[in-house]
Amino acid sequence: MRIVSVPLGHRSYDIKVGPGLLTTLGTECTRLGLGRRCAVISDHLVAPHYAAAVRTSLERAGIESVLVTVDAGETAKSLKTVQSCYDQLAEHRLERQSFVIALGGGVVGDLTGFVAATYLRGIPFVQLPTTLLAQVDSSVGGKVGVNLKAGKNLVGAFHQPRLVLCDLNTIKTLPERELRAGLAEVIKYGIISDAVFFARLERDLPKLLRRDPKTLGEVVARCCEIKAEVVGQDENEGGLRAVLNFGHTLGHALEAISSYGKYLHGEAISIGQVAAAELSARLLGLPWNDAVRIRDLFARSGLPVAVKLTRAQRKRIFSAMQLDKKVSGGEIKFVLAKKIGTVEFGCRVPRSMIELALDFQVPAAK
Ligand code: NAD
Numbered sequence: 001m002r003i004v005s006v007p008l009g010h011r012s013y014d015i016k017v018g019p020g021l022l023t024t025l026g027t028e029c030t031r032l033g034l035g036r037r038c039a040v041i042s043d044h045l046v047a048p049h050y051a052a053a054v055r056t057s058l059e060r061a062g063i064e065s066v067l068v069t070v071d072a073g074e075t076a077k078s079l080k081t082v083q084s085c086y087d088q089l090a091e092h093r094l095e096r097q098s099f100v101i102a103l104g105g106g107v108v109g110d111l112t113g114f115v116a117a118t119y120l121r122g123i124p125f126v127q128l129p130t131t132l133l134a135q136v137d138s139s140v141g142g143k144v145g146v147n148l149k150a151g152k153n154l155v156g157a158f159h160q161p162r163l164v165l166c167d168l169n170t171i172k173t174l175p176e177r178e179l180r181a182g183l184a185e186v187i188k189y190g191i192i193s194d195a196v197f198f199a200r201l202e203r204d205l206p207k208l209l210r211r212d213p214k215t216l217g218e219v220v221a222r223c224c225e226i227k228a229e230v231v232g233q234d235e236n237e238g239g240l241r242a243v244l245n246f247g248h249t250l251g252h253a254l255e256a257i258s259s260y261g262k263y264l265h266g267e268a269i270s271i272g273q274v275a276a277a278e279l280s281a282r283l284l285g286l287p288w289n290d291a292v293r294i295r296d297l298f299a300r301s302g303l304p305v306a307v308k309l310t311r312a313q314r315k316r317i318f319s320a321m322q323l324d325k326k327v328s329g330g331e332i333k334f335v336l337a338k339k340i341g342t343v344e345f346g347c348r349v350p351r352s353m354i355e356l357a358l359d360f361q362v363p364a365a366k
C-alpha cells in the first residue's frame with residue numbers, strides 16, 4: 001500500500017492506494033473517530049459491486065450505515081439529487097456526529113462531498129473512489145459541487161474529505177471507456193508538472209490499458225502526490241491550483257453545450273488539452289514536437305482529440321466559456337504549457353486564437 005498525505009494543517013488527510021482497501025474502511029473510520037452512524041452514497045451501477053463489502057466492513061467496526069443510491073452519470077450531479085440525498089439523510093436521522101461515505105466515481109464524490117459540506121452546516125466525509133479518474137483527481141483536494149444547466153460545477157464548496165481510500169481492485173470492473181477517460185486526467189499531470197512521468201506514460205500506456213496492478217498503483221500514487229502538492233500550496237485556488245485545470249476551459253464548455261451527455265468528462269478534457277497544447281505552441285513557445293507528443297498520447301489512449309462544431313455550437317461554446325469559473329473580468333483565462341512538465345496559468349487568449357485552435361489540428365507525427 002502507498003500513502004500520500006495532503007498537507008493542510010489540522011485538515012490534513014491521507015490518501016491510501018492499494019488493492020483490497022475497501023475492507024479496511026470500518027477500522028479506518030474508527031481510528032479517525034468519525035462516529036457510529038453514517039450514510040454510504042453510491043450510484044446504481046457501483047452499489048451492486050461494492051456496497052455490501054463496504055457496509056460489512058463498517059458493521060464489523062460497530063458502525064451503523066444506511067445506503068443511499070443515486071442515478072449513474074453526470075446528470076446526477078444536480079441540485080435535485082442533492083435535495084433527495086438531504087431528505088434521505090434526515091429520514092434516517094443522521095445528525096452532527098454522523099458522517100457520509102462517497103462510494104463511486106467523480107460524480108458520486110462531488111455530489112456526496114457537497115451534501116456533506118452543507119447538511120447540518122457540514123459533516124465529515126470519506127472518499128472511496130472507484131474510477132481511475134476519481135482516484136487520481138476528483139476524490140482529492142476538496143472541490144465538491146453540482147452542475148447547473150448553464151455550466152459545470154457552478155454550485156459548490158471546498159470541503160476536504162477525512163480520508164481517501166483508492167482500492168485498486170475496483171478498477172477491475174470499470175468499463176473500458178471509463179478507464180480511458182481517467183487516463184485523460186493522468187496524462188494531464190505529466191503535462192502540468194512532470195516530464196519524466198509523461199515519458200513513462202508514453203512507455204507504459206499498454207500496461208495501463210490492460211490494468212496491470214503494479215503500474216496502476218504507481219501511477220495513481222504519483223498523480224495523487226502531484227495533486228496533493230498543488231492543493232497543499234493553494235487549497236482555495238487563489239492562483240497555482242488553476243494549473244489543475246489545463247484543458248478544462250474548453251472541456252467544461254464542451255460538456256455543458258452537449259448537456260453532459262455526449263462526452264465523458266475525460267473525453268471532453270482530452271479535446272480541451274489538445275487544443276490548449278496547440279494554443280501553447282502558438283502563444284507560449286511550446287515546441288511543436290511536444291504538442292504532437294501530447295496529441296499522440298491522448299489518441300493512443302483511445303480518446304477524442306478534436307471536435308467539429310457548427311457555427312451555432314461554436315457560439316454556445318463561447319457563452320459557456322464565459323460562464324466558467326476561470327473567467328475574470330469577462331476575460332477567458334487559459335492554462336498553457338511552455339514545455340511538457342511546465343505550465344503557466346492566467347494566460348489571456350484572444351477569441352480569434354481560440355477559434356483557430358478549434359479549427360486547427362495538431363499535425364501528425366512524421
Ligand atoms: P462517474 O462518476 O460518472 O463514473 C463513471 C461511470 O462508471 C458511472 O456510470 C459509474 O456508475 C461507473 N462506475 C464507477 N466506478 C465503477 C466501477 N468500479 N465498476 C463499474 N462501474 C463503475 O465519472 P468519473 O469520470 O469518475 O467522474 C467525472 C466527474 O468528476 C465529473 O463530474 C467531473 O466534473 C468530476 N471531477 C471533479 C474533480 C474535483 O476536483 N472535484 C476533478 C475532476 C473531475
Ligand code: GLY
Nearest residue numbers: 141143241244245
Ligand atoms: N480538478 C481541479 C481541481 O481539483 O482543482
